[in-house]
Amino acid sequence: MVKYLLLLLVCFLAYAFIKTKGRKISKRPSDGGHSSPAVEDMARCAHCGVHFPLSEGVRSSGQIFCSSEHRKERDKTPS
Numbered sequence: 001m002v003k004y005l006l007l008l009l010v011c012f013l014a015y016a017f018i019k020t021k022g023r024k025i026s027k028r029p030s031d032g033g034h035s036s037p038a039v040e041d042m043a044r045c046a047h048c049g050v051h052f053p054l055s056e057g058v059r060s061s062g063q064i065f066c067s068s069e070h071r072k073e074r075d076k077t078p079s
């Protein structure tokens with residue numbers, strides 16, 4: 001009986017090992033280097049210069065800002 005339990009444990013450990021290993025491989029970025037489709041495009045705030053995901057940005061007259069506050073801030077101070 002103990003033999004079977006040990007066998008089961010070994011099988012479980014092997015399964016867990018393969019599972020975690022597979023996850024690590026799939027997480028690794030593609031070694032092409034030309035394009036990175038998995039990574040979201042980043043943009044730079046025209047007001048404070050912070051980098052943020054493009055989808056979270058606020059666009060205004062050809063410029064992009066990290067938040068609507070900074071868009072308003074930029075509108076207030078003409079330069």
Ligand SMILES: [Zn+2]
Nearest residue numbers: 045048066070
């Ligand atoms: Zn900003």
